Amino acid sequence: MSFQVSADDDLVFVRQCLRGDTVGFRPLVERYQKLLFTVALRMLGDRTQATDAVQEAFVRAYVHLASYDHSHKFFSWLYRILVNECLNVRRSRRPLDPLDPELAGSDDPQRGARRAELRASVQSALLRLPRANREVVVLRHFAEMSYQEIAEVLRVPEKTVKSRLYSARQQLGQMLLGWKGER
Amino acid sequence: MTERADEDLLQRALDGAMGDAEAERLRSRLASDPTLRARAEQLRRLADLLEDQEAVEPPPELVDRVMAAAATGDRATATRRRRKLTHQLFGLFLHHSGQDGYGSESPWMTGWTGGGAIVAKKALWAVAGLAVIVILAVVYYNGTRSVSGGAEGTIGAADRYRGAQPTSKDVVAPQAAAQQFLQSDVFDRIVKDKNLRNIFTDRNLCAMLAQVPEEALQESDAWLNLGKIQTALADNPEMLAVLRSARARAAVAEMENLQALSRAAARAALADSALMENLRKAQAALGDASDEEWAAALTSKQLTEALSPSAMEALRAVRNNLKFKAAVAEDQQAFLKVALGRSFRSALGDDAFLSLLKTKNALAQLDDPNVAALLRSNRNFMKLFDDPNFTAAIQNRQFMVALAESESLRVAFKARGFQESLNRFDALQEALRAREQ
Numbered sequence: 001m002s003f004q005v006s007a008d009d010d011l012v013f014v015r016q017c018l019r020g021d022t023v024g025f026r027p028l029v030e031r032y033q034k035l036l037f038t039v040a041l042r043m044l045g046d047r048t049q050a051t052d053a054v055q056e057a058f059v060r061a062y063v064h065l066a067s068y069d070h071s072h073k074f075f076s077w078l079y080r081i082l083v084n085e086c087l088n089v090r091r092s093r094r095p096l097d098p099l100d101p102e103l104a105g106s107d108d109p110q111r112g113a114r115r116a117e118l119r120a121s122v123q124s125a126l127l128r129l130p131r132a133n134r135e136v137v138v139l140r141h142f143a144e145m146s147y148q149e150i151a152e153v154l155r156v157p158e159k160t161v162k163s164r165l166y167s168a169r170q171q172l173g174q175m176l177l178g179w180k181g182e183r
Numbered sequence: 184m185t186e187r188a189d190e191d192l193l194q195r196a197l198d199g200a201m202g203d204a205e206a207e208r209l210r211s212r213l214a215s216d217p218t219l220r221a222r223a224e225q226l227r228r229l230a231d232l233l234e235d236q237e238a239v240e241p242p243p244e245l246v247d248r249v250m251a252a253a254a255t256g257d258r259a260t261a262t263r264r265r266r267k268l269t270h271q272l273f274g275l276f277l278h279h280s281g282q283d284g285y286g287s288e289s290p291w292m293t294g295w296t297g298g299g300a301i302v303a304k305k306a307l308w309a310v311a312g313l314a315v316i317v318i319l320a321v322v323y324y325n326g327t328r329s330v331s332g333g334a335e336g337t338i339g340a341a342d343r344y345r346g347a348q349p350t351s352k353d354v355v356a357p358q359a360a361a362q363q364f365l366q367s368d369v370f371d372r373i374v375k376d377k378n379l380r381n382i383f384t385d386r387n388l389c390a391m392l393a394q395v396p397e398e399a400l401q402e403s404d405a406w407l408n409l410g411k412i413q414t415a416l417a418d419n420p421e422m423l424a425v426l427r428s429a430r431a432r433a434a435v436a437e438m439e440n441l442q443a444l445s446r447a448a449a450r451a452a453l454a455d456s457a458l459m460e461n462l463r464k465a466q467a468a469l470g471d472a473s474d475e476e477w478a479a480a481l482t483s484k485q486l487t488e489a490l491s492p493s494a495m496e497a498l499r500a501v502r503n504n505l506k507f508k509a510a511v512a513e514d515q516q517a518f519l520k521v522a523l524g525r526s527f528r529s530a531l532g533d534d535a536f537l538s539l540l541k542t543k544n545a546l547a548q549l550d551d552p553n554v555a556a557l558l559r560s561n562r563n564f565m566k567l568f569d570d571p572n573f574t575a576a577i578q579n580r581q582f583m584v585a586l587a588e589s590e591s592l593r594v595a596f597k598a599r600g601f602q603e604s605l606n607r608f609d610a611l612q613e614a615l616r617a618r619e620q
Contacts, residue, residue: 022254029249037241051242055249062253115235122232140198141233147200166194173229 010074017065025062032075033058035143036082042138043086045127053089057082076153083135125175133168136161189219197226 009027016024036057040050060081061068068077126134135154139145151158173179192209195201201209213220 022250025253026246026250029246033241033245033249037245038239041239042236047239051245054241055245055252058249059252062249118232119236122236137233141230142236147198162191162194165198166190169194169226169229172233173225176232177225177228179225 011070014065014068014070014074017062022062025058028074029058032078035075036078038142039079039138040082040086042123042126042142043083043134044089045123049089053082053085057085060085073152076155079153087131121176122172125172128175129168129171133164133171136164137168137172140165189216190222193219193223193226196223197230 010031013024013028017028033054036054037050040053040057041047044050044053057078061078068074126137129137136150139150139153145153147158147161150161154161170179189209189212192201192205192212196206196209213223
């Protein structure tokens with residue numbers, strides 16, 4: 001799985017939209033929907049909520065396109081909007097929402113109960129990470145971004161990205177594999 | 184335990200962020216260090232777990248849904264502006280606890296937010312009702328038809344419910360919650376109500392929405408919880424009665440009220456989770472009020488002033504005081520009675536009193552356990568607040584300044600003797616009367 005996190009013609013489509021041509025937004029949606037959906041799903045753990053968050057993020061981006069600072073990558077801006085949407089969703093959802101069955105894998109016992117259980121554990125552990133740490137893990141492992149790309153999207157130094165990744169892995173290791181203490 | 188440099192190498196190896204020379208160095212280190220090999224194995228197992236997660240695909244209809252919503256958003260600037268208002272008012276009315284850090288337990292907030300109006304409890308009830316009216320109207324107008332209508336809007340409202348179901352083009356995301364509400368029995372009752380339809384087509388309302396300044400329409404992403412409005416209305420016949428009243432219709436024509444609602448502080452205050460319950464209590468306490476009283480309350484400048492940013496800021500500081508909240512929580516009924524009292528509200532609308540509330544000394548008073556105990560245990564103290572003589576006294580600016588700046592007064596308030604004197608309320612009242620004469 002590999003995602004495109006920026007393209008030279010992003011700005012071309014953005015300007016097309018700003019001229020009032022809605023059609024110019026479609027390539028941008030098609031280009032980034034999978035990446036945003038992957039991120040939202042791993043951040044939220046629920047397919048319906050992830051879909052809503054992504055859709056709302058795109059619509060917000062479109063409505064507020066005039067405020068997009070062209071000196072930053074379009075995806076970086078879009079990503080920030082998505083994160084806000086995910087936070088809204090998390091604030092509003094019920095505390096005992098069940099884990100998405102697709103993510104948990106529990107709807108398919110034939111594939112192996114152990115594997116499904118592990119997947120559910122991983123997603124559950126992800127959701128228990130602090131948001132900042134969860135973000136870097138999702139962007140690195142599920143969106144397959146480089147340190148540099150993550151740093152740009154999150155607008156933090158690469159050093160911070162590495163530090164958060166280290167912390168996140170330690171926390172995941174402790175939750176999933178029984179690692180002990182700080183290294 | 185691995186060295187920091189080795190750990191950094193392992194992490195970067197895991198992330199594919201390593202040059203050839205570093206890779207060679209790592210290989211060499213791994214060959215000679217079993218601890219490092221064990222750590223590398225740990226990290227590999229974790230990476231395997233993460234990579235074993237299923238790849239996910241977005242719903243195939245997502246692109247079309249986004250484009251439909253974007254197209255709807257692009258139809259007209261005016262529509263977009265009204266949609267912003269919808270967002271904002273949804274946030275005002277529906278966004279319950281948490282976001283502003285207030286917490287959710289503030290059963291006495293009704294009195295505070297309504298302070299300063301002639302009959303602020305009435306006004307608050309109506310304001311909440313107005314928010315719903317405006318929300319519904321804006322949702323409707325954003326849906327399928329132009330705003331310019333007269334009677335055709337009325338027909339449209341009914342048609343909308345009976346005829347085609349809302350689509351992604353009708354209502355901006357999240358459609359699911361909006362559709363659920365639009366298809367509900369509650370909405371059915373609302374749109375079939377003649378008076379309400381008249382409200383929706385009210386020219387004053389349309390004109391007002393068109394004039395709301397852009398800067399007043401910022402913020403609030405909390406409008407997503409549309410289902411809560413359904414819940415709020417479903418069990419609330421009083422609210423529906425307000426919605427149907429001609430008085431509410433007259434009130435929406437008041438730009439002043441809408442501007443007050445647009446303030447972030449007012450939204451935050453009205454977003455309290457216990458608001459609906461308190462509004463219900465307030466409504467029950469109202470009894471029958473005349474149209475003139477309603478009109479006076481709703482058009483009162485005091486209402487707007489009570490919702491002003493400075494007033495809200497001051498009240499928020501008090502409200503956030505945990506001890507004060509605890510004290511109030513002990514006897515909510517008594518406090519509600521006082522808070523809804525005319526004199527107390529009037530005092531809250533006074534600049535000097537608000538200034539006092541903002542001072543450190545005043546907050547220190549509220550932090551004091553003695554004061555908290557006093558509030559909790561002494562009904563006479565509660566009555567005192569509702570006494571017009573006392574209100575007159577505390578509205579005196581000099582008294583307020585003295586109160587705010589005087590350490591000795593602060594000490595006096597905490598003194599047992601002062602508390603005991605409050606227990607002899609009759610005598611105090613007598614003294615106040617004597618002062619007037």
